[in-house]
Amino acid sequence: MTLNELVCCLQQFSKSNSSNPVINTIEMDSRQVKDGSLFICIEGYTVDGHDFAHQAIEKGAVAILAEKQLDVDVPVVYVKDTKRAMAVISNVFYDHPTTKLSLIGVTGTNGKTTTTHLIDKILMDARVKTGLIGTMYMKIANEKVEAKNTTPESISLQQSFRKMVDQGVETAIMEVSSHALHLGRVRGCDFNIAVFTNLSQDHLDYHETMDAYRHAKGLLFAQLGNTYCHKQRKIAVLNVDDPASKEYEKMTAAQIVTYGIEHECDVIAKNIKITAQGTYFEVEAFGEKQSVQLKMIGKFSVYNALAAMATCLVDGLPLDDIIKSLQTVDGVSGRFELVDEGQPFTVIVDYAHTPDSLENVLLTVREFVQGEVYVVVGCGGDRDKTKRPIMAKIASELGDHVILTSDNPRSEEPLQIIKDMEEGLTEECSHISIVDRKKAITHAVERANDNDVIVIAGKGHETYQIIGGETIFFDDRLVASEAIKERGSNEL
Numbered sequence: 001m002t003l004n005e006l007v008c009c010l011q012q013f014s015k016s017n018s019s020n021p022v023i024n025t026i027e028m029d030s031r032q033v034k035d036g037s038l039f040i041c042i043e044g045y046t047v048d049g050h051d052f053a054h055q056a057i058e059k060g061a062v063a064i065l066a067e068k069q070l071d072v073d074v075p076v077v078y079v080k081d082t083k084r085a086m087a088v089i090s091n092v093f094y095d096h097p098t099t100k101l102s103l104i105g106v107t108g109t110n111g112k113t114t115t116t117h118l119i120d121k122i123l124m125d126a127r128v129k130t131g132l133i134g135t136m137y138m139k140i141a142n143e144k145v146e147a148k149n150t151t152p153e154s155i156s157l158q159q160s161f162r163k164m165v166d167q168g169v170e171t172a173i174m175e176v177s178s179h180a181l182h183l184g185r186v187r188g189c190d191f192n193i194a195v196f197t198n199l200s201q202d203h204l205d206y207h208e209t210m211d212a213y214r215h216a217k218g219l220l221f222a223q224l225g226n227t228y229c230h231k232q233r234k235i236a237v238l239n240v241d242d243p244a245s246k247e248y249e250k251m252t253a254a255q256i257v258t259y260g261i262e263h264e265c266d267v268i269a270k271n272i273k274i275t276a277q278g279t280y281f282e283v284e285a286f287g288e289k290q291s292v293q294l295k296m297i298g299k300f301s302v303y304n305a306l307a308a309m310a311t312c313l314v315d316g317l318p319l320d321d322i323i324k325s326l327q328t329v330d331g332v333s334g335r336f337e338l339v340d341e342g343q344p345f346t347v348i349v350d351y352a353h354t355p356d357s358l359e360n361v362l363l364t365v366r367e368f369v370q371g372e373v374y375v376v377v378g379c380g381g382d383r384d385k386t387k388r389p390i391m392a393k394i395a396s397e398l399g400d401h402v403i404l405t406s407d408n409p410r411s412e413e414p415l416q417i418i419k420d421m422e423e424g425l426t427e428e429c430s431h432i433s434i435v436d437r438k439k440a441i442t443h444a445v446e447r448a449n450d451n452d453v454i455v456i457a458g459k460g461h462e463t464y465q466i467i468g469g470e471t472i473f474f475d476d477r478l479v480a481s482e483a484i485k486e487r488g489s490n491e492l
């Protein structure tokens with residue numbers, strides 16, 4: 001494709017000269033540039049991509065897209081907003097891949113990864129060829145690719161959709177983060193179904209206010225399109241029990257389908273019974289009643305199951321088949337994952353890194369625990385600081401023993417993060433702060449009695465810890481399992 005063919009889709013631009021090179025790839029990172037690349041300069045939070053234009057040309061870039069004046073020998077296309085232009089150009093370069101598959105987007109503070117995996121499982125069981133994009137990895141047909149962000153930048157996103165289309169993927173299911181919506185990473189994606197899980201506090205470092213955060217998530221429903229203008233139906237699947245759904249209903253022109261537990265809706269769960277073995281409920285979906293026995297535990301798991309059910313129902317699958325699939329799911333890696341070395345107490349590794357998710361997980365544990373609850377928890381550095389004392393408060397109110405520790409401190413001082421958390425501890429709670437996460441986990445494992453439950457929160461599936469500029473291998477599940485074995489051998 002030539003530069004002119006590529007940029008003619010832009011609303012407004014000017015070109016530094018008339019040459020029209022062939023563009024082989026588009027890149028936003030000078031380090032990835034190859035012969036024939038169009039290099040897009042993005043002013044980031046850390047550095048300014050415009051400063052890498054020369055480096056990109058040295059590596060083979062034949063054209064540049066920029067916001068700021070550049071003195072270079074290759075043609076430069078100037079636009080007001082390179083990020084916006086990047087999304088438009090990526091979509092054109094990869095030939096509008098999302099119009100060639102069915103696209104399901106899931107947004108919300110908690111439950112995106114879980115819900116996308118449930119939808120993926122149900123669709124795969126129905127022999128639909130699927131793709132998946134989210135926190136843990138990207139799945140393109142049968143290939144799994146590591147993910148840096150939950151929702152990637154538009155170039156990588158559109159390229160992945162193109163690969164999916166080329167490999168015959170029929171439906172792509174993706175997590176859509178609030179950052180991605182606000183930064184325009186998903187501009188140009190032709191969503192068919194947009195799903196809302198829930199909204200609670202997170203990412204206030206970035207969005208600053210809950211109003212701004214709620215609005216960012218709403219952009220998914222605003223960009224869903226108009227049911228009446230498309231051949232394919234556009235549907236917003238909303239959680240009726242979350243007040244934000246009212247706003248999203250107003251923000252979208254798409255058809256609305258609702259799910260929930262507390263209020264009347266299209267797909268509702270009743271008579272929920274939670275045990276340590278699983279969760280039972282009765283579902284009434286568009287008037288049809290069925291019983292469901294999930295292996296996953298907790299009321300929040302019911303919400304995720306309902307969201308997946310509602311989505312797959314509107315996607316055309318029969319309720320019977322959907323329930324059969326859901327009942328086989330053991331869980332999602334790092335979400336309420338049990339570490340079982342045959343010990344007489346329970347160890348749960350969970351990705352709860354927000355106040356609401358921590359509360360949900362601990363309330364669920366409280367439903368079945370016979371002994372005491374140990375909570376090992378930290379908060380990420382370079383992230384929303386205001387959630388630190390709130391998470392410690394929740395841990396101390398719902399746990400019997402709290403062990404505050406490090407999550408991913410990133411560029412922050414680990415002890416300071418823990419001090420911020422300590423502010424929220426209730427006075428009467430038994431607690432200790434241990435900066436080293438391995439020692440913190442071991443501390444809990446060494447002290448737990450029969451029938452106690454240890455919840456290790458915050459890092460779930462992560463296999464690393466980011467301390468300063470260094471990323472070291474760290475897996476809560478392996479650390480816990482080693483500690484359990486060590487205790488076992490010491491007790492022999």
Ligand SMILES: CC(=O)N[C@H]1[C@@H](OP(=O)(O)OP(=O)(O)OC[C@H]2O[C@@H](n3ccc(=O)[nH]c3=O)[C@H](O)[C@@H]2O)O[C@H](CO)[C@@H](O)[C@@H]1O[C@H](C)C(=O)N[C@@H](C)C(=O)N[C@H](CCC(=O)O)C(=O)O
Binds near residue numbers: 031042046148150152
């Ligand atoms: C705040 C934020 O979103 N940051 C994202 C942003 O980084 P940045 O603005 O710091 O980029 P930068 O390093 O300043 O670089 C600016 C430009 O210069 C380019 N560059 C840079 C260096 C160089 O040598 N050459 C070069 O060309 C870069 O490629 C980039 O185009 O652009 C990067 C490239 O796309 C992202 O990976 C990065 O996400 C970082 C890793 C991040 O942590 N993001 C989080 C906050 C995030 O987006 N999270 C959400 C939601 C999480 C959830 O589910 O709760 C997500 O979707 O992941």
Ligand SMILES: Nc1ncnc2c1ncn2[C@@H]1O[C@H](COP(=O)(O)OP(=O)(O)OP(=O)(O)O)[C@@H](O)[C@H]1O
Binds near residue numbers: 114135301304350
């Ligand atoms: N529907 C839900 N409501 C509240 N909490 C939930 C829900 N589903 C999962 N959780 C909790 O949130 C944690 C994260 O779940 P999950 O990874 O599915 O969410 P996510 O939205 O993908 O998170 P992220 O924003 O980090 O990508 C889980 O480990 C669990 O503790």
Ligand SMILES: N[C@H](CCC[C@H](N)C(=O)O)C(=O)O
Binds near residue numbers: 381
């Ligand atoms: N997507 C979330 C994940 C947080 C996971 C937690 N372990 C942390 O590092 O804070 C974020 O980037 O804010």
Ligand SMILES: [Mg+2]
Binds near residue numbers: 112136150175
């Ligand atoms: Mg996720």
